[in-house]
Amino acid sequence: MNTSTLNNILMESGLDLFSKINNVSKQTSNISELDCKLLPGLESDSIVEISGASKTGKTILILKYIVKSILPVTYQDLDVGGLALNVLQVDMELKFNIRILVEELEHYLNQCIDENTHIVTTEHPINSSVEHNHTPTSSKANPPQSRADLIASIVQDSLSRFYLVPCYGTSENLALIFQAIESRLLSTQLTLDLVMIENILSYYFEDISTGLVSIGKYVSRLLHQSVLKYIRKFNLALIYTKYIPPGRGRVSTVAGVTHSIQLSPVYRGIHKCVVNTTQVMYYRIEQQEMVWTDFQLGEGEEDEKGEEEKLEL
Secondary structure, eight states, X not given: OOHHHHHHSOOOXXXXXXXXXXXXXXXXXXXGGSOTTTSTTOOTTOEEEEEEOTTSSHHHHHHHHHHHHHSOSXXXXXXXXXXXXXXXXXXXXXOOOHHHHHHHHHHHHHHHHHHOTTOOOBSSOOSOOOXXXXXXXXXXXXXXXXXXXXXXXXXXXXXXTEXXXXXXXXXXXXXXXXXXXXXXXXXXXXXXXXXXXXXXXXTHHHHTTTSOOOHHHHHHHHHHHHTHHHHHHTTOEEEEEEEOOTTOOOOOOOTTOSEEEEEEEEETTEEEEEETTTEEEEEEEETTEEEEEOOOTTSOGGGOOSOOEEOOO
């Protein structure tokens, strides 16, 4: 057999074959329930792009998705409503604050307990061990906890499914990060369902200093060189955010993106959300919440109609 014929033969390593076995045996996750309003039809191999200028809600949206994803479906006899997904966040801006995530989890759980009127909690901690599981159990098997202890237990359980990786120095480290993730996935040291990348353009101006490259081409090249082959290999969903300068208008999405969310300011605190270039909605940002509102473009605030509702994930 000559060399040219040998080079044309498709060869797969044992690790590649092993990853295929893992993909076949991987159970279907609850990822389709992440956000039916903005991400309808989301699947385990989906690619989501969230773009917009500063202070349009990109980070708020990502944080809501993390909270919804890592919370358990149920905890003891509390219907939490989470998805129990394993989430990896790549922090390109090196600004992630775990305290803010914990506060969001606690805020969500306080509301959840208030809505579940059958849940009984004590005012003070009780001296009893509580078995942690994700399936409902009778209140007789688990005596009432203090609200604070119950919330702390669920937060701890949720954080066990969240992984944070900072990307230092250069975008080239993104490839090294995913190479390390691949080895941990193959060795079953890590289980993942969803990957998030915060501001994929963090190193854009440094990377293009030697030659001008459009934002679209830059993101496409970075994703294909460093990320997508691992996302596809392990059947993971990807959500990334992309900064767009104010007044830039609509920026084309990368080929292969299945869900596109573009956020932009419109009028005196009103923002516009365009989903997959066709569906248009309006919202305000109030106390770190995205509040949907009816708004007639071209008319003043006094002409707004309809009731407002918070973003429910």
